[in-house]
Amino acid sequence: MIYPEVNVLSGIPIYQQLKNSYHRLAALGLIQPHEQLPSVRQLAMELGINPNTVQKAYRELEQEGLIYAVPGRGNFLSDSERELDVEHEEIRRSFRSAVQIAWTAGIERATLHELLDECIDEPKVAEPER
Amino acid sequence: MTNKETVERLNSDRVNESTATINLPVEEREAVIVADNLSKYFGATKALDKVNCRIAGASIFGLIGSNGAGKSTFLRLAAGVYRPTEGSMFYRGQVVFDNPCAKKDIVFVADQPYFHFDNLKKMSALYRSLYERWDQELYQELIRIFPIGEDQRLDLLSKGMHRQAALILAIAAKPRLLLMDEAFDGLDPVMRQNLKRILARQVADDGMTTLIASQNLRELEDFCDHVGLLHEGGLLFVEELDKLRLGLSKAQIAFREDVTAEQLKSAGLEILRFSARGSLIEILSRNTEAELRTILNQMNPLLLDVLPLTLEEVFIYELSRKSYVVSELLA
Amino acid sequence: MTFQIQTDRGKGGTLRRKSGLWWIFGRQLADLRSLIAIFMFLFLLVMPIAMLILGRDIFTELANRHNVPYHEADGMTVVYYLGIPLRFNRAFFPFHLIVVTLSSVAVLVMGGSLFRPLYRRETVDFEWSLPLTKSQWFLGRALALVVGLSLVYLVNIIATSGIVYVWGLKEILGGYLLVYLKTYLSAIAFTGFSLVFFSLVGRLFDAIVLNIMIHLASPLMLLIMSNPYYIGDIRKQSSLHKLVWLFAPAFDTYREIAMDRNFLYYVILIVFWFVFGWFCAMKRPAEWGGRKSGSMRWFRSIQTFFSVAGGIIAGNLFYAFDFTSFQLHQTKLLRPAFIIGAILGAFLGQLISSAITGKTLQRVPSERTAKRRLHPVLYEWLWSLLGVVILYAVELVSQVI
CATH class of the missing domain: 3.30.70 (Alpha-Beta Plaits)
Structure with a gap:
C-alpha cells in the first residue's frame, strides 16, 4: 500500500499536503482505480498525524471525486475521466508557477525543458517512497 | 528500538480493526468539554476570566499560552482538581469537580508527574484498580515502546523519562479525555513521533479526546486540529488550525x-x-x-x-x- | 450521535472494583503500616516490655503497696464503674503517662504522614484528578488514622493485660482497663481535633505548629486565670475551664486518669471534631497546597485566639508583679499593669502566630496593596485589639463564675 508523503515543517496545511500527494500518486498511476487507500487509522499512525486531519483530507478528496468511500470497507480511488482532468489541471498549475519563476529568473525555454527532463529522471519522483 | 520496528508493532498487533468512526467533521461532533463562563481566581489574581469554549469529541485540541496565561489552571479545572470560582466546567454534560462519574473517563498528566510508588509495576496496579477501562495489553505494549522497565526506579529517572512513565500510565488507563500539560516537553524526536502515533491510534480507535497545553506553538502545530490561545486568563480565540x-x-x-x-x-x-x-x-x-x-x-x-x-x-x-x-x- | 466509541476490550472491565472509600482506606493504611509498626513497638516498649524489664517481683510489690482507693487529697478521684468505685492501681501511673505522650506523638506523626500529600501541588494534582471524591479522601484518611491508632492501642493493652494476668495481678486490671479505654477515646478525640488542622492549613509544618501552640496556650491560660492557690488543680471544672480544655485535647488525655466522665462526652466530642474536620476538608480548595497559612482567611480567627492567650498570660504576669494591686481591692481588669500587659501580650501573641505561619508584617509591593499602604500593620493591631476585647469578656465571665 502506498502512503502519501507529508512534511510537517513545510508550513502547508497537512490535509492539503495529503490531498496533493494523493492527486500526484493517482496522476502518476501509482495508485490504480478501485485500489484501496490506507485507512484513517493506518495513515494517521504511520505518519504520526492527527486522524481528524486525515479524515478531512479524505472527505475533501471524496467531494472532489478522486476517491469514493464504501461504508464499512474504506476508501478507494475512483476512475472517472473527470478526475484525470483534475489531475491534469493540478499539474498544469504547478508547471505554470514553475514557468513563472523560471521566467522571472531569466531562464530560457530550452533550459526549462532540460530542467523538466532532469526532474522526470530523478528517481525520487519516478518512484516515491513506499 | 528503531522507529520501523515500532511502527510495525503498532500496526500488526491488533486484529480487531477500528470500529470507531470519526466520519463526522469535528465541528459537528458532540462536545466533550464545555467551559461555560468559566472563571478561577486565586485570591485577587484572576487565573482564568470568563472562558467559554467547547471541545469536540475525538479531537486533538491545543491550548497555547505563555507562562501564567492560565493553561494549567484550565487543565486542572478540566481534570476536576480545582473548583471553578464562577461558571462551570462540564464533561459530557456533567460537572467535573468532585464527580467520580466524570473523572473516571479523564486522566490528567500534570507538568510535574507524581508517582505514588517508585516503579511502574506498582503504579500500574494502582491505576488498574482505579480505572475500569485500564488495558493491560496496551500497557505491556507501551512499556515496550517507551524505554522504561517495569521495575526501574522512577525517582532516579530524568524529567523526560518521568513524563514518559506518566504517559504510559495515562494512555493505558484508556481515558476518553486525556489532558496533558506540556506533553512533548523533554521527549526526544523519536519518542515524540512514537507518542504521536500512539495518540493517533487512540483517537482513531477509541475516540479519545486530547487536550494538550503548551507554551510552544511548534510542538502543537503539526498535531492538533484545533487550537485555542490563552492570554492572561482569557481565551483570545479558538480556531481550526488549517483555517x-x-x-x-x-x-x-x-x-x-x-x-x-x-x-x-x-x-x-x-x-x-x-x-x-x-x-x-x-x-x-x-x-x-x-x-x-x-x-x-x-x-x-x-x-x-x-x-x-x-x-x-x-x-x-x-x-x-x-x-x-x-x-x-x-x- | 453517530460518533461511536469502541467498547471496552473487557480485560480491565471484568475486575471487581472496591468503592472509592475502601480503596483510599486500604491504600492509606498500607502506606501507614511501617509507622504503625514503629508506634506499636514503642508502645510495647514503654508499657509491657518496661514492665518485664522491671520484673514481676518489683511490679507486684509496687502494685500491692499502692493498691488503695484514691481520694481528693491525692489529686485523684475514685473511678466509678456502674456505681462501684474502682481502684486504679498507681503502679501503672508512670507507664501510662509515657503511653499518653506517645499517643499524641503518634497522632501527629501518622496524621502528618497521611495528610502530607495535601500540601504538595504534584500530589494534589495526582490525587484529585483520580475518580474519587474529596469526601472519600478525607474519610479514608481519617479512618486509616483511627484504625492505625486503634491497632497500636489494642496490641499494647492485650500484651499488658497478658503480662499482668500471668503475674497473677488481675484484680488491679479492671480499674486500669477503664482508664485505658477513656484515654483511648480521648486520643481519638485529639485525632479529630488534629484533622481540623490538617484540613485547614497549607503546609504540614503549620498544621503541627498550630496544633502545638494552641495546646500550649490553652492550659497556660487556664492556670494563670485560675486562682494561684489552685494552680495545679487540673480538675477544676467551671464551664469556662471545660471550654478551654476542649482546645487542648492532647493534654486532656493526661487527665483521663483522674476524670469521671460519661462515655457520651467522648462520643459527642469525637463526633464534633470529626464532623468539623470533614467540613473543613470539604471546604478546602486544591490550591491551598503549599500556601502559607498566614495568607488564608480563616487564620484571622485563630490569630485572635493567640492574642487572647498572649494578653491573658502577659496581663496576669504583669499584674502579679504589681504588688500594690492586692491592697487596693480594685478589680484586676482596671489595673494599669494588667491593661499594659494585656495589650502587649495580645500583640506579641499576634506576632508569634504570624511569624510561625509565615505571615509577616512586611509590606508587599504589589498592585493590590499599594493602594492601602498601612493595611497589613493596621490589621494586626486591629485584630490584637479585638483579642483584648475578647480577653476582657473572658476574664469578666471567669470572675463571675
Missing part, C-alpha cells in the same frame, strides 16, 4: 528598483507586514499564494520566493488584528 493558515502568505521578493509597501498595496496586495533589508523585501499578506504570485510577477521581480508560514506568524497576525501587544505574548 488559520488559509489566505495568508509570506514571500521574499527583490526588485531592480526600490519598492515601498504602498506600491505593493496599490498593486492589489493586502500587506500585513512589510520589512526591507536592503533590496530584499519580506512581506506577509492576506492573499492566497496564487494571488500573491500573479500580482507580484506582473511587477517583474528579480526574486520571488514564497516562504512557509509558521503558526507563530499566523498567531502574531491574528493577535495584532485583535490589537494585543504581540511581543508580550510570544516573547
Whole structure:
C-alpha cells in the first residue's frame, strides 16, 4: 500500500499536503482505480498525524471525486475521466508557477525543458517512497 | 528500538480493526468539554476570566499560552482538581469537580508527574484498580515502546523519562479525555513521533479526546486540529488550525528598483507586514499564494520566493488584528 | 450521535472494583503500616516490655503497696464503674503517662504522614484528578488514622493485660482497663481535633505548629486565670475551664486518669471534631497546597485566639508583679499593669502566630496593596485589639463564675 508523503515543517496545511500527494500518486498511476487507500487509522499512525486531519483530507478528496468511500470497507480511488482532468489541471498549475519563476529568473525555454527532463529522471519522483 | 520496528508493532498487533468512526467533521461532533463562563481566581489574581469554549469529541485540541496565561489552571479545572470560582466546567454534560462519574473517563498528566510508588509495576496496579477501562495489553505494549522497565526506579529517572512513565500510565488507563500539560516537553524526536502515533491510534480507535497545553506553538502545530490561545486568563480565540493558515502568505521578493509597501498595496496586495533589508523585501499578506504570485510577477521581480508560514506568524497576525501587544505574548 | 466509541476490550472491565472509600482506606493504611509498626513497638516498649524489664517481683510489690482507693487529697478521684468505685492501681501511673505522650506523638506523626500529600501541588494534582471524591479522601484518611491508632492501642493493652494476668495481678486490671479505654477515646478525640488542622492549613509544618501552640496556650491560660492557690488543680471544672480544655485535647488525655466522665462526652466530642474536620476538608480548595497559612482567611480567627492567650498570660504576669494591686481591692481588669500587659501580650501573641505561619508584617509591593499602604500593620493591631476585647469578656465571665 502506498502512503502519501507529508512534511510537517513545510508550513502547508497537512490535509492539503495529503490531498496533493494523493492527486500526484493517482496522476502518476501509482495508485490504480478501485485500489484501496490506507485507512484513517493506518495513515494517521504511520505518519504520526492527527486522524481528524486525515479524515478531512479524505472527505475533501471524496467531494472532489478522486476517491469514493464504501461504508464499512474504506476508501478507494475512483476512475472517472473527470478526475484525470483534475489531475491534469493540478499539474498544469504547478508547471505554470514553475514557468513563472523560471521566467522571472531569466531562464530560457530550452533550459526549462532540460530542467523538466532532469526532474522526470530523478528517481525520487519516478518512484516515491513506499 | 528503531522507529520501523515500532511502527510495525503498532500496526500488526491488533486484529480487531477500528470500529470507531470519526466520519463526522469535528465541528459537528458532540462536545466533550464545555467551559461555560468559566472563571478561577486565586485570591485577587484572576487565573482564568470568563472562558467559554467547547471541545469536540475525538479531537486533538491545543491550548497555547505563555507562562501564567492560565493553561494549567484550565487543565486542572478540566481534570476536576480545582473548583471553578464562577461558571462551570462540564464533561459530557456533567460537572467535573468532585464527580467520580466524570473523572473516571479523564486522566490528567500534570507538568510535574507524581508517582505514588517508585516503579511502574506498582503504579500500574494502582491505576488498574482505579480505572475500569485500564488495558493491560496496551500497557505491556507501551512499556515496550517507551524505554522504561517495569521495575526501574522512577525517582532516579530524568524529567523526560518521568513524563514518559506518566504517559504510559495515562494512555493505558484508556481515558476518553486525556489532558496533558506540556506533553512533548523533554521527549526526544523519536519518542515524540512514537507518542504521536500512539495518540493517533487512540483517537482513531477509541475516540479519545486530547487536550494538550503548551507554551510552544511548534510542538502543537503539526498535531492538533484545533487550537485555542490563552492570554492572561482569557481565551483570545479558538480556531481550526488549517483555517488559520488559509489566505495568508509570506514571500521574499527583490526588485531592480526600490519598492515601498504602498506600491505593493496599490498593486492589489493586502500587506500585513512589510520589512526591507536592503533590496530584499519580506512581506506577509492576506492573499492566497496564487494571488500573491500573479500580482507580484506582473511587477517583474528579480526574486520571488514564497516562504512557509509558521503558526507563530499566523498567531502574531491574528493577535495584532485583535490589537494585543504581540511581543508580550510570544516573547 | 453517530460518533461511536469502541467498547471496552473487557480485560480491565471484568475486575471487581472496591468503592472509592475502601480503596483510599486500604491504600492509606498500607502506606501507614511501617509507622504503625514503629508506634506499636514503642508502645510495647514503654508499657509491657518496661514492665518485664522491671520484673514481676518489683511490679507486684509496687502494685500491692499502692493498691488503695484514691481520694481528693491525692489529686485523684475514685473511678466509678456502674456505681462501684474502682481502684486504679498507681503502679501503672508512670507507664501510662509515657503511653499518653506517645499517643499524641503518634497522632501527629501518622496524621502528618497521611495528610502530607495535601500540601504538595504534584500530589494534589495526582490525587484529585483520580475518580474519587474529596469526601472519600478525607474519610479514608481519617479512618486509616483511627484504625492505625486503634491497632497500636489494642496490641499494647492485650500484651499488658497478658503480662499482668500471668503475674497473677488481675484484680488491679479492671480499674486500669477503664482508664485505658477513656484515654483511648480521648486520643481519638485529639485525632479529630488534629484533622481540623490538617484540613485547614497549607503546609504540614503549620498544621503541627498550630496544633502545638494552641495546646500550649490553652492550659497556660487556664492556670494563670485560675486562682494561684489552685494552680495545679487540673480538675477544676467551671464551664469556662471545660471550654478551654476542649482546645487542648492532647493534654486532656493526661487527665483521663483522674476524670469521671460519661462515655457520651467522648462520643459527642469525637463526633464534633470529626464532623468539623470533614467540613473543613470539604471546604478546602486544591490550591491551598503549599500556601502559607498566614495568607488564608480563616487564620484571622485563630490569630485572635493567640492574642487572647498572649494578653491573658502577659496581663496576669504583669499584674502579679504589681504588688500594690492586692491592697487596693480594685478589680484586676482596671489595673494599669494588667491593661499594659494585656495589650502587649495580645500583640506579641499576634506576632508569634504570624511569624510561625509565615505571615509577616512586611509590606508587599504589589498592585493590590499599594493602594492601602498601612493595611497589613493596621490589621494586626486591629485584630490584637479585638483579642483584648475578647480577653476582657473572658476574664469578666471567669470572675463571675
